[in-house]
Amino acid sequence: MYKLRRIVASKSESSNRRGAMAVLVGAMLVIFVAAVAFSVDVAYMQLCRTELQVSTDAAARAAGEALTRSQDMDAARQAARDLAAVNLVALQPLLLDDADIIPGNSDFQENGSWAFTPQGTPINSIRVIGRRTRISPSGSIGLYFAKIFDQDDFEVTRASTVVRLDRDICIVVDRSGSMKWDVEGETAWTGSNMYRFEIPPEPDSRWVALSVATKAFTEALGLTPQVEWVGLVSYASDYTNFGVQNHRVDIDQGLTENHALIDSAMDDITARIFNGATDIAAGIDSGKSVLLDPNNSRPFAVKTLILMSDGHPTSGGDPLVSANYAAQNNITIHTISFGEADLNLMQQIATAGGGQHFHALDAESLKAIFKKIALTIPVTFTE
Structure with missing residues (x-):
């Protein structure tokens, strides 16, 4: 009887375990x-x-x-x-x-x-x-x-x-008489180089070095992912000699996406006689007008002015006043000094315009600076 109870209990416990497992x-x-x-x-x-x-x-x-x-x-x-x-x-x-x-x-x-x-x-x-x-x-x-x-x-x-960061860019270049001096030689009007006063700039001149540099700039822009619009302004002073009337400032090319027109405008200046003093303020003011031209500028493009000079302001108004006016219109100013330029003034202009100042020691460094400016400003990204 005891064994029977054990067997029955065992079967009952097994059934309970299976039920719990289920x-x-x-x-x-x-x-x-x-x-x-x-x-x-x-x-x-x-x-x-x-x-x-x-x-x-x-x-x-x-x-x-x-x-x-x-x-x-x-x-x-x-x-x-x-x-x-x-x-x-x-x-x-x-x-x-x-x-x-x-x-x-x-x-x-x-x-x-x-x-x-x-x-x-x-x-x-x-x-x-x-x-x-x-x-x-x-x-x-x-x-x-x-x-x-x-x-x-x-x-x-x-x-x-x-x-x-699409860019409308105006290159503002010095067209004063000193830009016809020999890059490596004399840096004043003396008996040995006075003949340069009466002719277009020669191949060894500062101006021709500048022309090569601006062409390197436009060529570098072709490597960027978007199309920049570029204009050209040249400045000196009102001056007439040798039957040639020299203008204080010229808008040599309005903003254009055809950069070959900038190169051609530089070539046109290279082919003619120019002289005069240095009105940096007039150059900045005209560069600003090019960048803000309502009929030929892009309202949503970043405005950049590249100012180049080889001397001190010897004519016109205060360049710092002009630079501040440009900055108030959201124009960034980068400055490039060459030769005997006023380095302190060019730095102050760049600071006022929220940009950078570069000094070129020779023709090659001038070319490298223009190329660097063309390639180092950011253009587009997504965050």
Whole structure:
């Protein structure tokens, strides 16, 4: 009888264990299925975040390119909308409204980052906000298995800012009589070089070295990813001799995307007789007028003036006053000194204009400086 009770009890305990195991397996199966479902939705959410970032980046770059090409903010917004719409996020087009496309100003910080100010001026950036939220034009993103847990969708937002530093550049060059001196020889009008006063600049002159340098500049611009517009101003003083009338300042070429016209304008000056004193202020003022010409400049381009001189101001107004006026109009001034130029003044002008001062010791360094300026100013990136 005792053995029979033991056998019956043993069978009962075994049955209970199997029942408990079945419950445990069932519970674990539910947890496993939930984990699988959760991992599928998590992977899908991450995919959608990546798709949204890619679409937002592409829309921002499209807006930046359109702003460069058209100089029209409405066209930039439309380009962003068009490109976003052909990029699918969660199998649906990304739709943008005007509030998602924000023009502004990006300012480079000392720590290497850029600070974006919405609606800031001068406008050099466009920020695009890509949204898949319940209140966005495209709506939120539906989930698959999370609905089991009463989670029907998720919301995600991404931002991308394109900093488009397109440049309108005016080269302002010294056309005074000293630019006809021999680069390596005499640096004053003496009996041995007085003949240069009566003829166009010779091949060994400072002017010809400058002409070679400006051509290296325009050639280097061809290596940048966008098209810069460039103008040319030359300055000296009002002076007439040898039957030639010398102008205080000439706008030799207005802003143009055809850089060959800049080279040709320099060649035209090289082929003629010029003389005179040095009116740096007039050069800066005319360079400013070229860059701000409402009929021939781009409203959303960064304005840069490159001022070159080989001497001291001997005519005209105060160059620092002119430089400050230019800076108030968001024009950056880089200065290049050559020969006996006033280095302190040229540094002060560059500081007033928020730019850099370079000093050329010879023809080769003058060429290298122009090339460096052409290639080292940033043009476009997305953050």
